[in-house]
Amino acid sequence: MSAIKAENLTLAYGKGTFFEKTAVSDMSFAASKGEFVGIIGRTGSGKSTLVQLMNGLIKPDKGRVCINGTDIWEKPRKVNKIRFNVGAVFQYPEYQLFEETVYKDISFGPKNMGLCGDEIDKRVKSAAEFVGLSAEALDRSPFELSGGEKRRVAIAGIIAMDPDILILDEPTAGLDPHTRGTLLNQIKNYHNIRKNTVFFISHSMEDIALVSDKILVLNNGKKVMYDTVGSVFSRGAELEKIGLRVPQITRIMLKLRQKGIDINTNVFTTEQAFDEIVNYIERKKER
Amino acid sequence: MSGDIVFGRFMPGNSVIHRIDPRSKILFLTAYVIFAFAAENYVSMLLITLASIFVIVSAKIKFKLYLESLKVILFVVLFAGALNIFNGSGHILWEYGIIKITEEGIKNSLFVTLRITLLIAVSCVLSFTTSPTDLTDGLEHILKPLELLHIRVGDVAMMMTVAIRFIPIFTEETNKITNAQKARGADMDGGNIFKRVKAFIPVLIPLFVSSFRRADDLALAMECRCYNGGKGRTRMKKLCFSRVDIGVLLFSILIFTGIVYCNIYF
Numbered sequence: 001m002s003a004i005k006a007e008n009l010t011l012a013y014g015k016g017t018f019f020e021k022t023a024v025s026d027m028s029f030a031a032s033k034g035e036f037v038g039i040i041g042r043t044g045s046g047k048s049t050l051v052q053l054m055n056g057l058i059k060p061d062k063g064r065v066c067i068n069g070t071d072i073w074e075k076p077r078k079v080n081k082i083r084f085n086v087g088a089v090f091q092y093p094e095y096q097l098f099e100e101t102v103y104k105d106i107s108f109g110p111k112n113m114g115l116c117g118d119e120i121d122k123r124v125k126s127a128a129e130f131v132g133l134s135a136e137a138l139d140r141s142p143f144e145l146s147g148g149e150k151r152r153v154a155i156a157g158i159i160a161m162d163p164d165i166l167i168l169d170e171p172t173a174g175l176d177p178h179t180r181g182t183l184l185n186q187i188k189n190y191h192n193i194r195k196n197t198v199f200f201i202s203h204s205m206e207d208i209a210l211v212s213d214k215i216l217v218l219n220n221g222k223k224v225m226y227d228t229v230g231s232v233f234s235r236g237a238e239l240e241k242i243g244l245r246v247p248q249i250t251r252i253m254l255k256l257r258q259k260g261i262d263i264n265t266n267v268f269t270t271e272q273a274f275d276e277i278v279n280y281i282e283r284k285k286e287r
Numbered sequence: 288m289s290g291d292i293v294f295g296r297f298m299p300g301n302s303v304i305h306r307i308d309p310r311s312k313i314l315f316l317t318a319y320v321i322f323a324f325a326a327e328n329y330v331s332m333l334l335i336t337l338a339s340i341f342v343i344v345s346a347k348i349k350f351k352l353y354l355e356s357l358k359v360i361l362f363v364v365l366f367a368g369a370l371n372i373f374n375g376s377g378h379i380l381w382e383y384g385i386i387k388i389t390e391e392g393i394k395n396s397l398f399v400t401l402r403i404t405l406l407i408a409v410s411c412v413l414s415f416t417t418s419p420t421d422l423t424d425g426l427e428h429i430l431k432p433l434e435l436l437h438i439r440v441g442d443v444a445m446m447m448t449v450a451i452r453f454i455p456i457f458t459e460e461t462n463k464i465t466n467a468q469k470a471r472g473a474d475m476d477g478g479n480i481f482k483r484v485k486a487f488i489p490v491l492i493p494l495f496v497s498s499f500r501r502a503d504d505l506a507l508a509m510e511c512r513c514y515n516g517g518k519g520r521t522r523m524k525k526l527c528f529s530r531v532d533i534g535v536l537l538f539s540i541l542i543f544t545g546i547v548y549c550n551i552y553f
Contacts, residue, residue: 052466055470057466057469057470080469080472080474083469083470083471083472084472087470088470089470090463090466090467090470093467095460095463095464095467095493095496095497096464096467096468096471096489096493097493098488098489098492098493108468108471108472108473108489109471109472112471112472112473112474113472143496157471158470158471161471161472
């Protein structure tokens, strides 16, 4: 059974007014436990709305979201419990911090779940470790931290709830390249250990290629593709049409191939490309 | 999402009312408040009601929006109305201890409710049909004489513009933060009043912090564009009176004489 399944999701904003706009239309997809799904799409393609639909912050006009086979809106009064199962980190989450200390802020989620003190303590510490926050940082005020650290605190706040499904909406936007790389590794590492389902939204095709198993491509509120990284990025022309691209390194490989160099272009990260090129050179030497 | 609040929102359009100079609209609204309170019998009240309906209809804004705006302050209207039932002397209809309902009380209550409702509806016409910039521009012009008292009208108007501009931003920000906290399991809807107030803290603090940040950013951006107070600023779009504004003046005189006439002869 799939961990999360969306069936014919449809939602329009500002119904019946001059400003009516369909944000998500007739979208269906499913992800099983342990999958890492990248979501890509142009600005305004419905990514953020989709996140809010997935954890029950907005009710779809049509269709439904099922977690482990049950519709999340089956009991509308209980929908807030769903959010312990589907943890969502929104864009620029650093602006949601409010507690006196980082420790207290991370424990906000677990506290709302009604966990006991020891369990909260354990979760806060392990979440902080996952995102690389030092023990010393836990006692500081979240408002004293740098932008990148705040971001980590916000992500730790969701990880501490230990959700089966984790949604990250542009977690690396606006960070410096170094912080970006580390954070990405930490997220991937967390996923490898925890083996939960992760949805990762990003505008960086390189980031997506690096961490995802599958990619969901959105355009104008509709699902355009939903397939493995390899198959999605092999349809470069189609991606280009909806304002997206294949990763930079893939473009380089394609160019090399055009120049008559016999290499595999099914390559999406720099590591893969490196291996492929080394492989090519060795093959050439043998000849 | 920011579409939740209808009250006080500008609805672009091209009706006659949209084309009236903001100064005329503000002055008319002020005069209208006086008219509404000057009307003291059923006939003059009917007159002012008809005048209001005329204004509302010519603004060509969906009627539903007025209802939604009224909903916001429905409680105030009903409260004022209910209180006035017991206020009045004359023929007693019903009595219980010191509480008595009189004919005059019912009339008072009816009038108060109607007055507030009409005032809100007509104020809505002003805010629906006038862009915030026009509104503050108009106010700035009207308050210009206060500069003789060394009040810096230009600065006050700028503050108002900024404040109005920030309403949708903060509405959106509140929604965003509320969503983020809900995603962490915050229960915003349930529980008693104390629980609800407490549940609001995680939203309030980030909002507070971000409002300072935004104010700072804006101040910096304004300084970068060489803003240094309202004195001597010229504007790109100058307000000017046109024929519709004469119409507004005539309309006001008509209502005024009508109300005075009705008050005296009926």
